[in-house]
Amino acid sequence: MSLTNVTGQLVQIAVPGTNATIPAAEIDGKPMVALRPMCDAIGIDADSQARKLKARSWATTVMSTVVAADGKPRTMLLIDRRTMTMWLATLDENRVSETAKPTVVAFQAEAADALDAYFHTGQATNPRGTALSTFDILRAQIDQLEAAQRTANEAKAIAAKTEARLDAIEGRHDWFAAVGYAKTHDIPNTSTQFLAKVGRQAASIARANGIEPVPVQHALYGRVNTLPAWVWEIAFEGRQA
Known part of the structure; x- marks a missing residue:
């Protein structure tokens, strides 16, 4: 802070x-x-x-x-x-x-x-109480496009850093499926219904940060999506708060 x-x-x-x-x-x-x-x-x-x-x-x-x-x-x-x-x-x-x-x-x-x-x-509602001119509107639209470009660049940077952490075909450092994160971090509730809810919340958080899940094959659950540990931390915390 x-x-x-x-x-x-x-x-x-x-x-x-x-x-x-x-x-x-x-x-x-x-x-x-x-x-x-x-x-x-x-x-x-x-x-x-x-x-x-x-x-x-x-x-x-x-x-x-x-x-x-x-x-x-x-x-x-x-x-x-x-x-x-x-x-x-x-x-x-x-x-x-x-x-x-x-x-x-x-x-x-x-x-x-x-x-x-x-x-x-x-x-x-604008506290200045003044109407926006055409120039103001155009300037705001340009600012919004520039902000979107910065967001896209930040997402690419995150993806690049994530890729750099790969060390084997088995998977990625600090990337987990929902059940893997739950068991690794001693989360007692591993029911299919609960993990599905957490998974949807984790996917929403990942999309907001430009992160795409990586599917892997699981011996018991078939093909599952993996996401960074920090995404699961936020998602599980929200469902257990």
Whole structure:
């Protein structure tokens, strides 16, 4: 976690499918999301989620002073877009209250797009209250294309590093099938139904990071997909939280 003195304006970004909003601010040119208000909207403990994120190598957290809607500055824990997406993927909508479940589902499906729409195209309510010019729209579209290209390049870099870890035809370092990861890490529930749910969540996390599963032959289960250990760690944690 890093600490910054930069002060940003906290804005509320609407998320389709829920009345809850994403509280976000632009810090050093990047959109950052306030963690505690999102946890409050879902009905989960913000402090425990903050501790969990601080312990994850993939998480980017920043303590920053932001100006809230009431005009008062507050120091809050912020997370970046990638961390928000991966964190939301760890949440199990069946382990929150029935009233919070639609919010979790909406956040998981729409939050990243809503955040991008606000900071890249200005389609959400603009606090400046000014209409976007044609130049603004074109500039936003170019920025979005450049961001997509950076994402593609990062995905290629991840793939290249992954390939470099291959040392035999047997498989890859730190790549597992669901059942292999569960048994290696002493996860008691290895039922087919449970592993299938974890597998779907792991596949979603992998796709979000440009990672394709690698199929291998298993003596008992036939052809199974393997993914990096860190993907399974997030997926299993979400299903056991």
